[in-house]
Amino acid sequence: MAKPDCGSVTLPDYQQERIGSQIAEGETIKSARPHALTDAIFNYCPGCTHGIVNRLVAECIDELGIEGKTVGIAPVGCSVMMYDFMNCDMIEAAHGRAPAVATGVKRVHPDNVVFAYQGDGDLASIGTAETVHAATRGEKITVIFINNAIYGMTGGQMAPTSLPNQVTQTSPYGRDVSKVGYPVRIAEMVSTLDGVAYVERVTCDSRKHIMQAKKAIKKAFQNQIDGIGYSLVEVVSTCPTNWGMTPLDAFQWLRDNMLPYYPLGVYKDVVADGFANAAEAALDRAKDCPIAQQKKEA
Amino acid sequence: MKGNEVLAEAAMRAGCRFFFGYPITPQTELAAYMAKKLPLIGGTFLQAESEIAAINMVYGAAAAGARVMTSSSSPGVSLKGEGVSYMAGADCPGVIVNVERGGPGLGGIQPSQSDYFQATRALGHGDFYMPVLAPSTVQEMADLIYDAFDLADEYRTPTMILADGMIGQMMEPVLLPPERDLDSLPNKPWATSGHAGKREHNVINSLYLSPEKLEQTNFERFERYAEIQEKHQRQELMECDDADIVVVAFGAASRIARTAVRDARAKGIKAGLLRPITLWPFPTKAIEQVIASGASKFLSVELNMGQMVQDVRLAVNGRASVDFFGRTGGVLPTPEEVLAAIEAVAAGESVCQSAEPGAVGSLLPHPQHRKSSYERGE
Amino acid sequence: MARIIVDDVHCKGCGLCVAACPKGVLALDQERITPKGYHPAKMVKEGCIACSSCYFTCPDVAITVVK
Numbered sequence: 001m002a003k004p005d006c007g008s009v010t011l012p013d014y015q016q017e018r019i020g021s022q023i024a025e026g027e028t029i030k031s032a033r034p035h036a037l038t039d040a041i042f043n044y045c046p047g048c049t050h051g052i053v054n055r056l057v058a059e060c061i062d063e064l065g066i067e068g069k070t071v072g073i074a075p076v077g078c079s080v081m082m083y084d085f086m087n088c089d090m091i092e093a094a095h096g097r098a099p100a101v102a103t104g105v106k107r108v109h110p111d112n113v114v115f116a117y118q119g120d121g122d123l124a125s126i127g128t129a130e131t132v133h134a135a136t137r138g139e140k141i142t143v144i145f146i147n148n149a150i151y152g153m154t155g156g157q158m159a160p161t162s163l164p165n166q167v168t169q170t171s172p173y174g175r176d177v178s179k180v181g182y183p184v185r186i187a188e189m190v191s192t193l194d195g196v197a198y199v200e201r202v203t204c205d206s207r208k209h210i211m212q213a214k215k216a217i218k219k220a221f222q223n224q225i226d227g228i229g230y231s232l233v234e235v236v237s238t239c240p241t242n243w244g245m246t247p248l249d250a251f252q253w254l255r256d257n258m259l260p261y262y263p264l265g266v267y268k269d270v271v272a273d274g275f276a277n278a279a280e281a282a283l284d285r286a287k288d289c290p291i292a293q294q295k296k297e298a
Numbered sequence: 299m300k301g302n303e304v305l306a307e308a309a310m311r312a313g314c315r316f317f318f319g320y321p322i323t324p325q326t327e328l329a330a331y332m333a334k335k336l337p338l339i340g341g342t343f344l345q346a347e348s349e350i351a352a353i354n355m356v357y358g359a360a361a362a363g364a365r366v367m368t369s370s371s372s373p374g375v376s377l378k379g380e381g382v383s384y385m386a387g388a389d390c391p392g393v394i395v396n397v398e399r400g401g402p403g404l405g406g407i408q409p410s411q412s413d414y415f416q417a418t419r420a421l422g423h424g425d426f427y428m429p430v431l432a433p434s435t436v437q438e439m440a441d442l443i444y445d446a447f448d449l450a451d452e453y454r455t456p457t458m459i460l461a462d463g464m465i466g467q468m469m470e471p472v473l474l475p476p477e478r479d480l481d482s483l484p485n486k487p488w489a490t491s492g493h494a495g496k497r498e499h500n501v502i503n504s505l506y507l508s509p510e511k512l513e514q515t516n517f518e519r520f521e522r523y524a525e526i527q528e529k530h531q532r533q534e535l536m537e538c539d540d541a542d543i544v545v546v547a548f549g550a551a552s553r554i555a556r557t558a559v560r561d562a563r564a565k566g567i568k569a570g571l572l573r574p575i576t577l578w579p580f581p582t583k584a585i586e587q588v589i590a591s592g593a594s595k596f597l598s599v600e601l602n603m604g605q606m607v608q609d610v611r612l613a614v615n616g617r618a619s620v621d622f623f624g625r626t627g628g629v630l631p632t633p634e635e636v637l638a639a640i641e642a643v644a645a646g647e648s649v650c651q652s653a654e655p656g657a658v659g660s661l662l663p664h665p666q667h668r669k670s671s672y673e674r675g676e
Numbered sequence: 677m678a679r680i681i682v683d684d685v686h687c688k689g690c691g692l693c694v695a696a697c698p699k700g701v702l703a704l705d706q707e708r709i710t711p712k713g714y715h716p717a718k719m720v721k722e723g724c725i726a727c728s729s730c731y732f733t734c735p736d737v738a739i740t741v742v743k
Contacts, residue, residue, distance in 0.1 A: 011740065015683065019740050022681050030678075030741040031731035038499075039685070042736055046714065047690035051735030069492035071362070083501045089490035091361045092503040094384050097354035100346065104358020104366070105490065107342045108316060112362075112492050130354070133347035207696060207729045247690050247735075 014039040034058040036067050040084040047247025049237040050079055050146060052204045053213070054086075057117065057144060060218040061088060064225065070113045071105050073098040075127075077119035078152040096127020099134030102141045113224055115142040121151045124160040124184045131190070138195025138229050138278050142220040145186060148237040149258065156242030160184045163261055168242075183261065187234045191267035194282035197229030199267040203236040203259065205251040212264075228271060229278025236262050301436045302327035302397065302466040304474070305459070306335070308440035309367055309393070312447040313478040315341035316366040318355035320348055322374045323407045324463035325397035329369060349374040353381030353394070360390035361502040363489030365447055369395035371463075372413050373404060375421070382456050383422025387504025389488075389519070391450035393443065395459045397466040400628040408628020409464035409550050414605035417460045418578040425516050427523050429457045429530065430577040432548040436470035442575070444475045449530065451484045453522050460577060462601065464550040464630070526579055533581035534573040537563060538588050541570030543644050546610050547599040548574045550630070555599045558636035565637075567644045577606070585613035593618060597643045599636055600624040604650070604661030622661050623649045639667060678726035678743040682716050686738035689714035693730035693739060699723045702730060 009029040011020050023029070036058035044050045061067050070088035074080055076095035083090035093101040098116035106114045123131050123145050134141065150168055151157040158171040161183045165174040175183075187201040198220060202213035213235055220231035236258050238250035245253060266272070270281040286292035299307070306328045309317075317332040319325075329345075336343040346352035352368050359366040370378060375396045385392055398413050400406035417430045429449050431442040443459055450457040490500045506512035537559060538544060547555035552573040562569035572588060574581050596618055598607035607622040614620050623639040625631045639649045650661045662668075680702075687710055694702045694717060705718040717730070717739070726743040 015740070018685065019681050019683055023740075023742055027742045030726045030743050031728040032740045033683075033737045037737060041686055041712070044735065046688035046735075047692055048735055051737065052733065055735075055737045068494040068496075071490050071492060073358075080505060083503055087499050089493055089500045090502070091358065091490050092388070092501070092505055093357075094354060094380055097350065097357075097381070100351040100354035101358035101361070103344070103351075104316075104318065104355035104360070105362040107344065107355070108359045108362040108364040108366075109491050129347050130351050133351065207732050210732045247692050248695055 012037070012039070034062045036061040036087045038085055038087050042085060043081050044078060045241040047240045047250070048078070049148070049204050049235070052210060053144065053146060053235050053237070054079070054082065056210070056214045056217050057115070058086065059214060060221050063218065064221055066113045066221070066225070069111065070115065071109075073102045073105075073114070073116040075116070075118040075122040076153075077122050079117055079119060079146070080153065082117055096122050096125070097130055098122065098127065099130040099139070099141070099143065103134055103137070103139050106139060106141055110140070113142070113221060115144060115221070117144045117146070119146045119152070120148065120159045120161040124186050131186075132193065135190050135230050135232065136193040136195045140224050140227055141230060142224050143230070143232040144217060144220075145232060145234040146237045147186065147234055147262065148239040149183070150239045150242050152239045152242055156239070161186070163257055185262065187232070187262070187267045190232050194285065195230050195278055196232070196268055197223050197270045197278040198231040199234070200269075201234040201236065201262060201264050201267065203254065203264060205238075205254055223271075227277065234262070236264070299436075299469065299472065300327050300466065301433075301439045301461070301468050301470075303331045304436050304472050305395065305439040305443050305461070306331040308443045308475055309447070310335060310339065310341070311475050311477045312365065312444045313480055313483050314365045314367050314393070314447060315339070316359045316364045317341070317343045317368065318346050318352040318359070318366070319368050319370065320346050320352050320374060322371045324399060324466050325369045325371050325395065328395065328397070328466070349377035350380060353378040356392045356394075357381050357385050357388070357390055360385060360392040361388070361490050363486040363491055365451070365483065367393040367395065369397065371397050371399045372401050372410070375413065375416065379422040382428070383424050383426065384504055385456040386422065386426035386428060386519075387424060388502045389454040390456070390502065391454050392456050393446045393450055393459065394456060395443070395461065398460065398462040400626065406628040407463065409462040409601060409630065410626065410628055411462060411549060411551060411601035412603070412605070412626060413460065414577065414600070414602060417458050418580070418609070421458070426519065427578055428455050429453075429526060429579070430460050431458070432460045432575060432577050433465055434549050434552045434573060436465065436468055436472050438575070439465060440472055440474055449526075453526055455522070460549070462550045530576060531579050531581040531583055532575035533584045534571075534575060535584060535588070536571040536573070538570035538572060538593070539591060540568055541588060541591075541593050542568040543595040543597060543640060544570045544572050544588050544593045545597050545599055545636070545640065546572045546574070546606065548577060548606065551599050551601050554631055554633050555636055557633035558640055561633060561637045562640045562644070565641070567640060569640055569644070574606070580609040580613065582613040585610070589614065589617055595643055596620045597640060597649070598622045599631075599639070601630070602626050607661065619643075621649055623663060623667060624661070635667070677722070678724040678741070679719055680724065680730060681740045681742065682718060683738045683740070684710040684716050686736040687714060687716040688712065688736050689716055690735060691717070692733045692735065693717050696729045696733040698727060698729060699725060
């Protein structure tokens, strides 16, 4: 069977028979599964935005041509099985430790492109220390942070990012901020750290926002390739199953409640601020501190 | 050079170029030496934000194919348990050094062997073991770390050096091992370092949602453990050929026991010393050998409340008496105290409150053996 | 003529593509179930403009867009 004319977009091998056979001669493929995804079926619930972001990561890897040198770190949480979904080398980390594992890989192979993909429980609760310190060390890694304000994998418990008064399995009367405190705004917090080159908060409730998310993720990878510093993209996401909503209603709830608490936008971009990299920006910020200005001998 | 520094130098000579750690006494000199020397030979020393982060960096670097290590002391090693379990579950080689101090809790900073159980049984959740090597001299700090990296790589397992504050701080003459040619280190085709379009993607993982698959993976790993047990038991035997009473002691305790055994021989007691070098695998073959050559009494001497004695009992399996003498909390027994214990055992007395097999809580020494000779006013 | 091909192996019938289609040409196929037990998406009328909005919103990367 001759492969159909696919233009610049091609089907992955595993879809040649299943999908390719349905494509007529003369038809051109406009959009297809990226090569960096395997044929494994996502273990995410129907309508879960994890799948969208997994695909965006894979597309960025394809477009940057870096699959062969990328090492991804999967977290503990709903995306724990991401090592099955990606065609690049993958490591499964302990809960919250992805930035430490990424650090280990990146220090051994500085030319690898290393990314950590983490949810809110993983990154903003049990792994807060690893997150903050990898960022402040300026590890040249890319972190994709899925914030859906709930622990999905374990069945819908309160997350560090659950909103005030949000009902979850472990906040059945609503998150009582007088007792359990307030949500963590990761993009804002991480952007204060000197090792950080780029932080943006995006979402994926619409085509426009998905395109914006992809641009941010690609930039976060490009920054790593260019050695600019640590980059983090927070993706405000949904959990239709544990929020108890249809996927579409979940998007509406996200727009009504999540986005006002977690405003979209760029929180730090040292290049846009006129610096070559995070180190230069940090030096400038400490310009009144003599010891911080001392030149290191090579 | 102190024992800790010797270990660090030998690790680099073994090809270790990556060290991730967190400050803790009494392993301080080891990390300080690494911090100074590793950057000079193109290596990486990184002080992590926590022991947990450090061991997970080790996991990442090991997954990426590097020879990598971390070092800590007892409370810090507890924190590393998570990462060590993941390394075992994902078959990642790496070396963990524990320069033990007294416990439990924050304990003390004096030498101790109270992490024997933790090292040989329970350094993390799940069904796994790892090789544990116990140096008793500064020379062995060098030799065993060298071997530990090879063992780790050969069997794709985390491997531990279980030392103590005494050997870590001690200075002795030492012959350093030769520099390994980095090109001679084993290939790691399983490592996650980018597939470069030349192979399927590698995955380093310890998650198996299918019980059958997890069981099968554990079976395969235990076949490797069986091979380690078969091929890599190590010990030193001194005066054991005709020994009636065999003192079993490792690390710092064996240095004291060695003197006591010589003193016992001088007094006409047929004593010998069995010094395990590998704590896991425990040298069961050596126990068989000394039983076969006539030993009828064993005395385990440890710097804890009686941990290795359980392995001695398992190996002896009722064929000889097994007694225990230990000091803990960082207290070191004098050779005279150990000699007194040997004499008591030789005379058919017990030196702990109950020498019944399995009597864990009753390994408390008899009151006359609880105080040092100084405290007894001798 | 532009159209989409849905990979039944991946589609979970979440309906996000149906809502995302600016031309309203998609629906869940109530006549069929996938091997995983979902009603997959399908084109129910002509008018696809190959804009790929369905592809972009599909959380299971089940859609191939052809023209």
